[in-house]
Amino acid sequence: MADLLEARLRAMGFSVQRDEAGERIGGETGNLIAKRKGNRGSAPLLLCAHMDRVSPGTGIKPQIKDGVITSDGTTILGADDAAGLAAILEGVQRAIEQGMDMPDLEVVFTIAEEGGLNGSKNLDFSLLSAREAYIIDSSTPVGSIVNQAPAQTKVTYRVIGKAAHGGVEPEKGINALVVAAHALTRMKLGRIDAETTANLGIARGGAATNIVMETFEMQGDVRSLVTEKMEAQVRHMTEIFERTAAEFGARVEADVQFAYGPVNLRPDDRVIQRASAAIRRAGLTPVLKATGGGSDANVFNTRGIPACNLGTGYRGAHSLQESLEVAELERIADVVFALIAEYASA
Numbered sequence: 001m002a003d004l005l006e007a008r009l010r011a012m013g014f015s016v017q018r019d020e021a022g023e024r025i026g027g028e029t030g031n032l033i034a035k036r037k038g039n040r041g042s043a044p045l046l047l048c049a050h051m052d053r054v055s056p057g058t059g060i061k062p063q064i065k066d067g068v069i070t071s072d073g074t075t076i077l078g079a080d081d082a083a084g085l086a087a088i089l090e091g092v093q094r095a096i097e098q099g100m101d102m103p104d105l106e107v108v109f110t111i112a113e114e115g116g117l118n119g120s121k122n123l124d125f126s127l128l129s130a131r132e133a134y135i136i137d138s139s140t141p142v143g144s145i146v147n148q149a150p151a152q153t154k155v156t157y158r159v160i161g162k163a164a165h166g167g168v169e170p171e172k173g174i175n176a177l178v179v180a181a182h183a184l185t186r187m188k189l190g191r192i193d194a195e196t197t198a199n200l201g202i203a204r205g206g207a208a209t210n211i212v213m214e215t216f217e218m219q220g221d222v223r224s225l226v227t228e229k230m231e232a233q234v235r236h237m238t239e240i241f242e243r244t245a246a247e248f249g250a251r252v253e254a255d256v257q258f259a260y261g262p263v264n265l266r267p268d269d270r271v272i273q274r275a276s277a278a279i280r281r282a283g284l285t286p287v288l289k290a291t292g293g294g295s296d297a298n299v300f301n302t303r304g305i306p307a308c309n310l311g312t313g314y315r316g317a318h319s320l321q322e323s324l325e326v327a328e329l330e331r332i333a334d335v336v337f338a339l340i341a342e343y344a345s346a
């Protein structure tokens with residue numbers, strides 16, 4: 001995928017580099033970072049999509065029926081995010097063919113977006129000079145601009161009690177599940193406020209029916225549009241686990257991993273204004289949207305580059321029923337083309 005895209009970008013006059021993200025995460029390639037000088041001398045337009053996809057995602061046989069692209073039903077389609085890749089190539093190609101004024105372009109094709117944004121997290125941001133970015137990877141209709149997406153922290157809590165024979169001397173044991181259950185009843189979980197959620201979604205523990213449960217582990221995530229609120233909720237959960245464990249003579253090991261910061265952009269922020277202007281220029285109506293999921297846009301914002309995620313029109317992503325209307329694919333290329341025109345005229 002990276003080799004193919006690199007060749008296409010070079011053919012359009014880009015210089016292309018790969019960063020070291022691949023070595024860092026044990027992949028076959030790094031992120032592709034491509035640059036093309038324009039004739040305007042203004043701040044560059046940065047377009048980004050991801051090269052990886054979920055499984056089953058090899059041997060895809062795309063079909064077009066009644067104007068809709070699908071797989072043959074045995075794999076995903078991979079429009080997430082090939083639609084973004086294709087739209088960027090098409091939009092740039094069209095702008096070049098029409099001989100229009102061109103802004104400086106920076107194109108970033110990331111690796112390993114699925115399952116943790118590990119490509120963008122390891123992206124060499126020192127290679128970029130853009131001051132804002134457009135991610136082409138939202139499963140919303142074309143014209144949508146995702147300006148709000150929560151930050152995320154992954155949490156693991158391991159309650160450690162004391163094992164004992166459940167039939168012979170249970171009073172010598174401390175049941176880790178009982179400790180955890182007490183802690184959970186004292187804890188705020190689920191919807192914390194309009195901007196914040198907390199979920200413990202995995203739990204495991206126990207070795208045998210006749211052993212007092214020694215360890216009980218829970219994993220979950222805390223999300224918020226406001227980083228401080230996310231941190232406060234994580235502190236709340238950790239404190240309750242620790243206090244309750246102490247009461248029972250148990251202890252708790254907490255593993256807290258910050259995953260990424262939020263996308264939280266206002267309608268009058270420049271990146272949103274320019275996305276809206278481009279969408280209008282493409283003959284569509286811009287619609288701002290909030291989502292609960294993460295994307296490379298979260299990482300760009302965390303690294304100080306305001307970035308919104310634009311709707312690509314694919315549906316049913318991560319399923320065998322994934323589909324994309326040909327007309328939507330054409331429209332997202334129109335939006336990319338309009339962004340180029342917008343930056344060229346700025």
Ligand SMILES: [Zn+2]
Nearest residue numbers: 050080081137
């Ligand atoms: Zn995606």
